Amino acid sequence: MHQNQSEVNTRSMKRTSKSMKPISKTAHFFFLLLFLHCHSESDHTALIYHHCTNSQTPTSTSTSEALSSLFKSLITHSTNSTFHTQITALNGIPISGEYQCRGDMSSTACQTCVTQLGILSNRLCAGARNARVQLRGCYMRYETDGEVEEEVKNWELVHKECGQIKGYAYDEGTGARNGALWAVEEGIVRSGNGFWEARNEGVRAVAQCERALFGCDCAECVGRAAEVAQEDCGGALSADVYLNGCYLSYTTYTYPSGYKKNGSSGRVAAIVLGGLASIGLALILLMFFKSCGKKDDD
Structure with missing residues (x-):
């Protein structure tokens, strides 16, 4: 009787160990892809x-x-x-x-x-x-020595960051960027809250004014920030410009066709990785449901 019980316990432990086997390297790879995708979102507290x-x-x-x-x-x-x-x-x-x-x-x-x-x-x-x-x-x-200054019309450059510069054709890369910057400059006038986001051919631009600025004053500050981004950051794929009164940033999330002239296949790689991540997530969910099904059968 005691021996039969031991055999039952041994079979149960083997079945449990099989259901709890480590996730394969492939699954780890897809988890990593998904983590990187989520982690790529901007960190508001940076x-x-x-x-x-x-x-x-x-x-x-x-x-x-x-x-x-x-x-x-x-x-x-x-x-x-x-x-x-x-x-x-x-x-x-x-x-x-x-x-x-x-x-x-x-x-x-x-x-x-x-x-x-x-x-x-x-x-x-x-x-x-x-x-x-x-x-x-x-x-x-x-x-601590007076009220917060509300007159912020000097548009002084406070801080800027230019992203990685790629050697794509000037018209192909900066044309899309300039279109996005123009759209955000035009849109912020009618925003009503001093914030606007615009997208143009794979470029996302965001601008915001401090609350002391409205309407044309806000647009003028954003226009000055756009000039700094264009002149100082050249063909950078991203930039952040902070003036005394407003800020502007843009990010290239779809590379222009000229980007491939350097031998890079970044856009293709992004599409492939996106597809693999989606397939990987489906496989992981399938493995999970199968595991749950086996446990229910037991």
């Missing part, structure tokens, strides 16, 4: 730049407490608004501050972004009287 103006005198405890109170208030407002500005006074210390999230972000993503702004402001600009921290999806600035 740090772009920070500017801190330090005082000659150490920051007092009262100022630190006022800053902490300001950060908490901004984070609270970020749950239902993509923009907020206010003046906080604590123990006679007035501090003005504001944040703004990208126009296409959800309230949850905005709150996460603004929360990270508070953390980074404390870490990167500890003791600073004035500071601005720019993340991929939001920015925050504060001043």
Whole structure:
């Protein structure tokens, strides 16, 4: 009797080990492809730049407490608004501050972004009287020596990043980009909220103005940012330009035909990988359902 029970247990363990065998290398490869695809989405909390103006005198405890109170208030407002500005006074210390999230972000993503702004402001600009921290999806600035400046018509270049430059034909690559930049510049005038996204022949462009800019002033700032992208970044496949008043970015997600002249088959590879990833996901789901079916039969 005891021996028969042992045989039953042994067969059960073998059956379990078969159903729990490691995922094949092929499945691992497709999981990796899917992860890379998801991870390629822009990280809203990625740090772009920070500017801190330090005082000659150490920051007092009262100022630190006022800053902490300001950060908490901004984070609270970020749950239902993509923009907020206010003046906080604590123990006679007035501090003005504001944040703004990208126009296409959800309230949850905005709150996460603004929360990270508070953390980074404390870490990167500890003791600073004035500071601005720019993340991929939001920015925050504060001043302890007066109200936040609302006159932002000088369009000063604050930060720029040019992506990888490829040797495709100028007209083929930059023509699509310039079309997308023109579309976003034209569209932002009638956006109503200072945010616009446009796509043109495989190029995606996004622009947003700070809340102090509206209408033609906003379009003028975005137009200046487009000029910087065209002149300074040349044939780059992507660029991010931040001015004092607005930002603009573009990304090439479908390479122009001239891209192949360098011997690259990037577009074909992207299509192939996309198809393989879809097939791989179907295979993985099929394996999963088969495994579930076997367990139900047992």
